[in-house]
Amino acid sequence: MKAILEAMESRLYGQSVNVRLLLAGLLAGGHVLLEGAPGLGKTKMARTLAELTGGDYRRVQFTPDLMPGDITGGVIFNMRENDFKTVLGPVFTNVLLADEINRAGPKTQAALLEAMEERQVTIQGVTHPLPDPFFVIATQNPVDYEGTYPLPEAQLDRFLFKLKLDYPAQADEDTMLKAHVPHTAQQEQTLAALLTPELVREERRRVAGIVVEDSLIHYITTLIRKTRESNRIQLGASPRAGIAVLMASKAWAHLEGRSYVTPDDIKLVARPALRHRLLLSPQAELEGATSDHLIQETLAAVPVPR
Template identity: 45%
Template sequence: MSDAGGVPDLATLTRVTGRIRENVERVIEGKPDVVTAALVVLLAEGHLLIEDVPGVGKTMLSKALARSIDCTVRRIQFTPDLLPSDVTGVSVFNQQSREFEFRPGGVFANIVVGDEINRASPKTQSALLECMEERQVTVDNSTYRLEAPFLVIATQNPVEMEGTYALPEAQRDRFMVRVSMGYPVLAAELAMLASHTVTAANPLDDLEPVTDAAEIAKLISIVGQIHVSDAVARYAVGITAATRTTPELSLGASPRATLHLVRAAKAYAAISGREFVVPDDIARLAAPVLGHRLVPSLESSSGGRSVSAVLEQLVAGVPVA
């Protein structure tokens, strides 16, 4: 990216993402890192998985981000009886025209909010695989393209909670970033009580779009021009390669994970106002990008070692070339 063209472009990106951040934080208070992760995923053309216990604002965050962008939004409530055709769509025979007509499912939108994704069966969860990776849907040998930008924001409860199914490894690998909301700080929870108990109005009702799909597409193209040096690329590959060789993990990071890590780092650098990725961007994003894809070995699990602890040690041990 040239100096002449890059600075104004990055200034536009910073300004627009700042507006989105301010809009979302009107609803989600005291969670700047989570909001940043959502913006990174949006600009890196990834998908976001929000995992935490009920009642901490997972769905509120996804809805706030969706309402901040003037684009098509669909919500899919994942339940045990949800069918794959409810997600992708179905061909229905029209008695009048004597032809089959395709009726689009819930994924046909710019932003798809998948609420409590792990309460549906693995068969239904797998209906998202093609959509998320190839941005298309195939039904009855016909392929339908999904409009860009396309973002899936899914929420899920911890696996140990009643009525949940673990996401298959292939499904988890398609989410660029996993974040946890965590409980709010005391000041934010007190502010929530003050605003939400005075009136029954939903704070989401006051949110207005601050950008649109066309502008988001332009920002995505700006992120694509962010420079990644050979040394930074080797650093990213070194981290993912380390997850594949350590005996503490039975499943390491895939090549797709490496790609997601670098793309997320480019988006983070752009949001930070830089035209290039630095090693700290890779290290900072390693946990949210890689953590949900890794499976601990039996020895590691029995020894009480968490995946996050293993990953932190691996990142610290990879030299920056």
């Protein structure tokens, strides 16, 4: 894990926390939504992790004319054999990059619902299991609204994390410019895989064995329930959100080299795990509040177990 983090940080400058959270999302068995302005390295981050983890990697550019079958696959008629044949789509891979996912229509976005939750795809009534591991990294641009279709709450809830990429510090940007090489040279600098699908499954079993005390379980459920009681939040976090915080805190503790979870682990993963699951009330939006602010207020209001 340390070698993977070092390799990713050698390519991605000023995104140390997001790099760790992306890897934690993979180890926790979830999916990650990357949001940021153009040119911040969202696609590069996904491709770098895919190179390091080994296995199959597919990239789908979401566009308004993309159809569900372009992702899941479909049944076609084979004239040579005079029979119907099932053609599996790009979703049958270990790491799927759904680039600019909010540019496709709701029908196409919904094609990923079954795959992300149940790790399977149904084509013409026949269910096909997806490879294990199966990890979706989706990207979206928050400043480009024309020709986009915002993800519905049911789709957002299937992402373990929503990571927000911001501009790097000037020192990191200086390093980035010094290390820049032309695109043709970048294609030759592929990273050697440090993991395999089998090793990913083994790491996930280790994450599942991370110890979480009962007091911390109660702390997580208290945080989740607190979001449902606030009059500034129209739709609070679901029980699935509590599971997301639990698994994410285990994965973060594993990356830190510990066999147990601490309250600080929970606090750190709470914001990326909950920010996309809360629906603010109209009054809170008028006041300029954001989900990150309300999550921080909730964390401050709940006593930390000792």
